[in-house]
Amino acid sequence: MNEGNIHIGATTPPSVAKLYQNQFEKDFSRFLQMRCMEIVPGGRMVLTVAGRKSKDVFNAGGTTTIFDLLSQGLRILVAEGRVAKEKLDSFNIPVYCPSADELTQLVQQCELLDISDIQLFEMDENRMHDSEQAEGTTAAHTAGQSMSATLRVATESLVASHFGEDILEEIFTVFARNFTSYIESEVEKSGITIITLYLQAKH
Known part of the structure; x- marks a missing residue:
């Protein structure tokens, strides 16, 4: 149903986006x-979650970009015969x-908590990290390597269980290269939206 994507991407059918939304509502309420x-x-x-500023479920800013770039890398490996297309099409990041607004509505439906405050802020996904660059590398290359390592920590077990451990290095190497190219491009960059909820129990 979500061919060529591993998340909610530009070509994701609305029905798949709705499945993501329904599952989140169920899980978050529980x-x-x-x-x-x-x-x-x-x-x-206090709850802090990765969210989105837009009401559009297809636009989660920098988070959408990161998963789009990982999808792009997997499509490259499919084209090279390194990953089976069926494996890509059956994989979705949960x-x-x-x-x-969605968070507020779900808290209100729960009827067990009051929201005392809600705040949004953005993390710059293009930040140039404090670590020193290796000689001969660019800041964009360093950012690509760092973002790849961060993403790998968060998703390695999922990727390995679905695609196999032998493909891990290749997948995240391709992602690092794609993210470096994205940083170097002239396209407008979006940050990663973080939402913090301050909640108080009613009971």
Whole structure:
């Protein structure tokens, strides 16, 4: 249903995006219910999640870009015969980036918590890291390597279980190269939206 994509991309059918949305609503509602059982009366909870500023489910800013670049890398490996197309088409990263409105609605539906504050901020996905660059490398190359390492920490177990461990180095090497090219391009860059919810138990 989500051919050539591993997340909600530009060519993802609306029905797939809706499945992502429905699953998030189910999981997040359950998460709130379980956490409320652990909070003392009048207790507070702070949640920080990767989200999106746009109401458009297809536009999660920098998060969308990162997964699009990983999809692009996998399509390259499919074209080279390194990854089976069926493997790519059956793989979807289980991450959904909600909007602040969606989070607010789900908290209100839960009826166990009040929102005392909600804040949005952006992390610059193009940040040039503090680590020293190796001689002969560019800042964009360093950023590509760093972002690839960060993404690998978050997704390696998922990727390995689906595609096999022998392809890991190749997948994340291609991603690093793609991200470097993206940083060097003239396209307008988007940050990664972070949403923080300050919640208080009603009970």
